[in-house]
Amino acid sequence: MFLNTFLVVVTNLAAGLLGNSSFRRHFHLLLSGLVTFGPALSLWVSQYSVFAKKSHFLYRVFLRSGWGWTCIFVGSFVFVLSFSVRRSLLLSLRHLSRLAVAGGLWLGFRKLFGLLENATGSCYERLSAPPEGQLANGVGHPLLLLREGESKAACLNSGMLWRGYEISEDTFLLCLCCLLLAEETAVFGPYLTLGGPSGGPLRLLFLFCVLLLALWLFLLLCLLSYFPQFPTQLLGGALGCLSWRALYQGWYRLRPCWYCPGRPGMGILTTQGKKDGENSGTHERAFN
Template identity: 80%
Template sequence: MVVNSALVVLTDLAAMLLGNIMFRRHFHLFLSVLLLSGPGLSLWVSQYSVFAKRTHFLYRMFLRSGWGWTCIFVGSFVLVLSFSRRRSVLLSLRHLSRMLAAGGVWLGFRKVLDLLGNATGSCYEALAAPPEGDPASGQILLLLREGESKARCLGNGMQWRGYEVSEDVFLLCLCCLLLAEETAVFGCYLEERGASGSPLRILFLFCVLLLALWLFLLLCLLAYFPQFPTQLLGGALGCLSWRGLYQGWYPLGPSWFCPGKPGVGLLNAGEKAA
């Protein structure tokens, strides 16, 4: 009883925050400020912290499979909410297709960035020892290896230098904005007295916790692994993807070519929630 009451209070408060019009309008600006503050954040952290190691559990467990975690929790939440509201399989699948569209955008940009990186970068191999009599014997000499792809170069323990965009920051920004959009309708759902049993509330709470985790990991990347130009470009690409989907394409629906925005067709205040 106490646990259920705590769950109701927590989810109601989270739904109120995520559904707030000010939060929804300015969340992307908050991410932008966070990205621009990256160089300053690195001055206030210790490089001896456990979060300064790429082998940390959170990076290995969540960051490397961030899109999978987002799909699991957001997809489950959208499916349960839409089906419990309208009992329509087709409507539920239409709302789930937003995840498919976002995944296609993410994979497409990853492919483009990979091609761009291979076209503009070069692979270098560090020499085991500099030649005798070399005046720069105190420096590490690099041997250019032509014809190597970035993945193969890094896989062989060599160095890659070239144009890069932070895929981690791109993914985290896109996932944060996607989570904020998809969970924002829960407040309107509760206001309309929709069925809000423990399973749906637990899924919503998991989505909120995942959003908090992605924000924390984004903060860690900016503070402990500062790469300002590449991270800024990655964040800009994530925000651009969100804007193109949720403010460009989805408002055109629902139709055969567009899944529509969250809440449309589910809530009486769907247009307002969307």
């Protein structure tokens, strides 16, 4: 009984925050400020911290599979929420298609980032020791010998060094996932206000989504603080925010049809006990 009460209180507070119009309107600005000024924290953080190692548990388990974790929790929440209200598999699949679009966008950008780095990069071989002249001058850094005609994959497999113009995939993915989570979970607050059924499983899935959003923000802050890479992280964050704006602030605002899944909450946010055509449009416009 206590755990259920605790779950209801916590999810109500989180739903109120994520569903707040001011939060939804300014969250992307908060994220942009974090990506822009976050690297300045590297002046104060300790490089001996456990988060300064890329082998840390959170990086290995969550960051490398970030899109998979997002799909599992957000997809489960969206499906349970939409299906519990309308009992329509078609409606649930339409809402889940937003994740498919974002997944295709993520795969496309990963391919584009790889092509850009391959096109602008070069392979270098580390020399075992610097020349004698450099040792006499007190320069102890090994030289890099350019190896032409090597691809990135072949270069790295040979134990050599690849240097090219890159855009941070991790920053792009974390920004996109944070904005997607904020958009998809924001519907839960108005949904509760309208008296929608909210059992323990649905509230638990929503809580998992909120915790995942907090984890992505924390990992983004860690990457910016302990592994600052300017301007690659700034470009990755900018592309993540632009992708969110093109989808949720552009395409998804169109009327739902075969080529557009619509905004989160379309067809779900209706007053309980009334016909769909009476008040659904009013509530959905107010939310959007």
